[in-house]
Amino acid sequence: MRTFGFPEFLFILEAAKWTLALSAIAFVGGAILGLIIALMRTSESTWARGVSTTFIQIFQGTPLLLQLFLVFFGAPVLGLDINPWVAAGVALVLNSAAFLGEIWRGCIEAVPRGQWEAAEALSLKYSARMRDVVLPQAFKIALAPTVGYLVQIIKGTSLAAIIGFVEVTRAGQIVNNATFQPLIVFSVVAAIYFAICWPLSLLAGRMERKRAQALAR
Amino acid sequence: MNYQFQFDAVFAAWPLLLKGTWITIQLSLSATLIGLVVAIFCAWGKTSGPGWLRFVINAYIEVIRNTPFLVQLFFFFFALPAVGLRWSPQTAALVAMVVNLGAYATEIIRAGIESIPKGQIEAGRALNLKPWEIFRFVIIKPALKAIYPALTSQFILLMLSSAVVSVISADDLTSVAANLQSQTFRSFEIYIVVAAIYLALALAFSAMFKLIYKRTLNYPDRR
Numbered sequence: 001m002r003t004f005g006f007p008e009f010l011f012i013l014e015a016a017k018w019t020l021a022l023s024a025i026a027f028v029g030g031a032i033l034g035l036i037i038a039l040m041r042t043s044e045s046t047w048a049r050g051v052s053t054t055f056i057q058i059f060q061g062t063p064l065l066l067q068l069f070l071v072f073f074g075a076p077v078l079g080l081d082i083n084p085w086v087a088a089g090v091a092l093v094l095n096s097a098a099f100l101g102e103i104w105r106g107c108i109e110a111v112p113r114g115q116w117e118a119a120e121a122l123s124l125k126y127s128a129r130m131r132d133v134v135l136p137q138a139f140k141i142a143l144a145p146t147v148g149y150l151v152q153i154i155k156g157t158s159l160a161a162i163i164g165f166v167e168v169t170r171a172g173q174i175v176n177n178a179t180f181q182p183l184i185v186f187s188v189v190a191a192i193y194f195a196i197c198w199p200l201s202l203l204a205g206r207m208e209r210k211r212a213q214a215l216a217r
Numbered sequence: 218m219n220y221q222f223q224f225d226a227v228f229a230a231w232p233l234l235l236k237g238t239w240i241t242i243q244l245s246l247s248a249t250l251i252g253l254v255v256a257i258f259c260a261w262g263k264t265s266g267p268g269w270l271r272f273v274i275n276a277y278i279e280v281i282r283n284t285p286f287l288v289q290l291f292f293f294f295f296a297l298p299a300v301g302l303r304w305s306p307q308t309a310a311l312v313a314m315v316v317n318l319g320a321y322a323t324e325i326i327r328a329g330i331e332s333i334p335k336g337q338i339e340a341g342r343a344l345n346l347k348p349w350e351i352f353r354f355v356i357i358k359p360a361l362k363a364i365y366p367a368l369t370s371q372f373i374l375l376m377l378s379s380a381v382v383s384v385i386s387a388d389d390l391t392s393v394a395a396n397l398q399s400q401t402f403r404s405f406e407i408y409i410v411v412a413a414i415y416l417a418l419a420l421a422f423s424a425m426f427k428l429i430y431k432r433t434l435n436y437p438d439r440r
Binding site: 185 | 220279280282283284285286287288289291292295296297298299300373377378379380381383384391404405408409411412415416419420
């Protein structure tokens with residue numbers, strides 16, 4: 001039987017790059033789709049608001065694990081050949097889009113009403129109103145909660161381990177099965193996540209406080 | 218696409234699904250109640266406890282909030298038995314959920330207590346209210362109103378993330394789905410139905426919480 005040594009540690013640590021890669025995909029994909037969702041949620045079209053609200057309710061109202069399973073087991077049904085990479089990527093993108101969309105909707109609505117009205121009074125078109133007046137201000141408000149949500153995405157990628165995607169958690173399981181030293185193995189796994197997530201949490205907290213101070217002034 | 222959907226096998230297993238749903242509800246409710254007790258203690262310790270206790274509570278909150286629930290579950294189920302603490306999947310799942318919720322709820326409750334203006338407590342004293350009256354009417358009630366939405370959405374998040382306890386076979390709704398899947402091979406149909414049950418649970422709980430809010434906490438604020 002193997003014992004937990006430096007090579008085992010390196011194996012888990014190296015898997016961190018897949019955790020990071022999957023997080024990057026989920027964030028970038030989720031951000032693009034999430035922005036569309038947020039814009040649909042705040043638009044004047046009832047149809048767009050209805051579709052985006054349903055999307056958010058479905059993805060915020062069901063477990064991420066089930067979403068992962070549905071993509072993983074559902075794709076072959078649609079005749080698509082799928083590997084854990086694609087399944088995890090698609091499920092995480094859809095999930096982050098729902099949460100980021102809802103966070104950003106709040107930020108767009110937090111831009112003072114007067115700014116919207118002023119843009120309208122200047123007879124700016126919808127696209128110009130959004131692009132030049134509302135979104136730049138919403139962006140500033142959104143920065144802290146978005147960094148905070150990044151931590152949720154990184155933690156969420158651990159579920160990809162269940163469909164066989166080798167990232168930090170799966171690597172930990174593999175090492176544990178070979179060494180039977182769960183205490184040290186899962187402590188190392190937790191420590192790696194902590195090392196990635198904690199700085200982001202601190203950064204989000206600091207940005208939050210800075211904004212609160214700026215507003216109080 | 219020439220896939221034939223067959224939901225018969227899934228619906229035939231409705232007693233199992235019902236039982237799994239009930240266990241998911243039970244797990245979530247009991248984890249929330251115990252977790253809230255933990256959180257109230259931690260919120261007290263963090264705001265007015267001694268220095269070392271504050272440090273310990275802060276470390277607990279930061280570690281739990283910055284590591285995945287799945288890893289916490291593995292830690293409680295696989296790692297602790299290795300040092301002599303043995304428990305069933307159910308208990309391990311409950312403990313992991315309590316520890317997880319405790320950390321998030323501590324921050325929510327602390328924010329609620331800190332949202333009470335000092336002047337309000339002083340006003341209570343000036344009115345000659347007893348300390349427990351101040352705690353009950355001047356601190357807890359308005360604090361609860363302020364944190365109620367955050368607390369209830371945390372409950373729904375916990376219920377949804379509890380699907381993860383199926384990986385240690387804790388008999389919850391997702392475990393039932395996994396078992397049915399290996400018996401019937403209708404994975405897609407099963408997961409559609411189970412996802413729909415979770416969605417219904419989430420919507421029902423959120424509607425119920427809104428109703429409770431309207432009935433009990435919906436009094437006007439004076440600012």
